[in-house]
Every structure is written in C-alpha cells, then in structure tokens.
Amino acid sequence: SWQCHSKTTSDFAFITSSSLVATSGQSNDNRNVCLWDTLVSSGNSLIHSFTCHDHGATVLQYAPKHQLLISGGRKGYICIFDIRQRQILYTFQAHESAVKALALDPSEDYFVTGSAE
Secondary structure: OOOOOOOEEEEEEEEOEOOEEEEEEEOOOOEEEEEEEOOOOHHHOEEEEEEOOOOOEEEEEEEOOOOEEEEEEOOOEEEEEEOOOOEEEEEEEOOOOOEEEEEEOOOOOOEEEEEOO
C-alpha cells in the first residue's frame, strides 16, 4: 500500500509483468501518470513519472505489443507514452470534456476513447 498521487488516483494498469504498475491521477506537481515497481521498497518504488494532463489523468490503457501506454485526461486530451524510452510520443485533444474510457483492439492498430460529453 502506498500513496501514488498527492490528490487522487483514478486508474491503474499492469505493465509487462505483475510487478510493474502504471497509475493515473492528479498530483500537485502535474506528474499525473506514474510507473511503479512493486518489488522494491515503497520509498524507491516510483520508477518514472510523466508531467502531463492539466487537472489530472483519468484513464489508462497499456498496449503490450508496442509497449505503449495511453492515458486520457480531465480536459479531453490523450497522451501516448513509449515505456521503453520513458517519453511522451504524442499529445492531442480527443474530447471537450474528461476522457472516461479507453479501449484497444486486439491487434493494437486502433484505440477508442469515450467521454462524458
């Protein structure tokens, strides 16, 4: 048990194995998507954090074939991260309001977003 974000945690996804976890939420420092290693001590478990999504990230989807992490935010933006490089590849606005759902097709060619609008 550990605190992932300073304000709220809204979603999580297992990455590659059951010991690596990604979380989305809202933090005071805008590190709203984080990678955690659950096998190390809680003080060292944060592997990497991404500064993205003003007002927080709401949902996550992991694409294991391409090793990409897709996140949706409260302002309708989508961010796509390369887990290997630990960098943001793309950011774009998909909706006018918060992204509430993400789904990935089995071949990982497409993803679908859903919003409250």
